[in-house]
Amino acid sequence: MKSINRREALITLSSAGSALLLGATSPAAESTIQRTRMGIVTYAFGIHQKNHWGGRHQNLTDSLALLEQAHELGAAGIQVEIGALDPAQATELRRRAESYQMYVEATISPPKSAQDVDRFDQSVRAAQSAGATLARTVILPGRRYEQFKSLDEFRRAEQAGLQSLQWAEPVLARRQFRLAIENHKDQRIAEKLETIKRLGSERVGLCVDVGNSFTLMEDALEIARAYAPYALTVHFKDQAVREAPDGFWFADVPLGEGFLNLSELVKVFHVAKPDLHLNLELITRDPLSVPVLTDGFWTTMPDTPARDLARVLNVVRTHSAPNAFVNVSQLPTDQQLAMELSNVRQSLTYARDHLGLT
Numbered sequence: 001m002k003s004i005n006r007r008e009a010l011i012t013l014s015s016a017g018s019a020l021l022l023g024a025t026s027p028a029a030e031s032t033i034q035r036t037r038m039g040i041v042t043y044a045f046g047i048h049q050k051n052h053w054g055g056r057h058q059n060l061t062d063s064l065a066l067l068e069q070a071h072e073l074g075a076a077g078i079q080v081e082i083g084a085l086d087p088a089q090a091t092e093l094r095r096r097a098e099s100y101q102m103y104v105e106a107t108i109s110p111p112k113s114a115q116d117v118d119r120f121d122q123s124v125r126a127a128q129s130a131g132a133t134l135a136r137t138v139i140l141p142g143r144r145y146e147q148f149k150s151l152d153e154f155r156r157a158e159q160a161g162l163q164s165l166q167w168a169e170p171v172l173a174r175r176q177f178r179l180a181i182e183n184h185k186d187q188r189i190a191e192k193l194e195t196i197k198r199l200g201s202e203r204v205g206l207c208v209d210v211g212n213s214f215t216l217m218e219d220a221l222e223i224a225r226a227y228a229p230y231a232l233t234v235h236f237k238d239q240a241v242r243e244a245p246d247g248f249w250f251a252d253v254p255l256g257e258g259f260l261n262l263s264e265l266v267k268v269f270h271v272a273k274p275d276l277h278l279n280l281e282l283i284t285r286d287p288l289s290v291p292v293l294t295d296g297f298w299t300t301m302p303d304t305p306a307r308d309l310a311r312v313l314n315v316v317r318t319h320s321a322p323n324a325f326v327n328v329s330q331l332p333t334d335q336q337l338a339m340e341l342s343n344v345r346q347s348l349t350y351a352r353d354h355l356g357l358t
Helices: 007-017 027-032 042-050 062-073 087-099 114-129 151-175 189-199 212-216 220-230 262-272 306-318 333-354
Strands: 038-041 077-081 103-107 134-137 178-182 204-209 231-236 238-244 247-253 278-280 288-290
Touching: 038 042, 038 062, 038 333, 042 062, 042 077, 042 333, 062 077, 062 087, 062 333, 077 278, 087 103, 087 114, 103 114, 114 134, 114 151, 134 231, 151 178, 151 189, 151 204, 178 189, 178 231, 189 204, 189 220, 204 220, 212 220, 220 231, 220 262, 231 262, 238 306, 278 333
Parallel strands: 038 077, 038 278, 077 103, 103 134, 134 178, 178 204, 204 231, 231 278
Antiparallel strands: 238 247, 247 288
């Protein structure tokens, strides 16, 4: 595995003129960009959105700015939050996406109550106006091992999540729209599939995140094979790990720099559903702490087999990153911006050149 400590490279890049990374792509350069079949999730440009795109894409909504940036980089489409778009903005997003021959997927929150169904319906209509035929969502708050203090509390949240889907389902049927639930460091395989089966809706499937469930002691290929039949879209990424006193550090890294078997993951999804969109969700941020060696971590997963923990710890020790992770939040803003854009560019290149996504 390549070193993922990129601090020196970023400092060099910044001092040499990181504005070259953040500046507009010239028409001549754009004409030479090789397209890829991978899309981009809005969170891959979280730093840019927080910092108003580093002065670029002025007077555009975040969704339009993401589309323009993704187009410049040669991406196939975007997955973006839609709810706040007014009809004119949604229509403009669709018009531009169609002109670029790019797809749009939405991110929408499910109804929190029966009174919230109208808001959900409006979000679905906005997504359809923007050209989306599906939306990614989550049904449980936070990371399981951080958010919940007991198994009973977690089970109540699961039931509330199922109820939110039951409120959403009539809207999905009426609008002929699909909702993709992400495995968001919340439910393990059996739990997530039980939710899908209890709902029993052809309009609700999964947004398969290939990295998240490693923090719940599940293997990425195991996740892909179990979830592929229900997949409506995919969050694609690579992950790196490093041992910590109470467990391990877990970080998003550019494709090809982590331990996931990316080519095999692509194969699993394409065999199951050849037209499935793979969307890059590389979040440039500080590494996450996964404290698997503490009692509290297991409060909501008391029946997890010991072999699953042993497998994860073996991966951590075998593939532990050779260098310390970069704490992105401690870098100057210009270096954060440069790092984020570099990470996305590098990943799209890898997807095209090494994963056959052309």
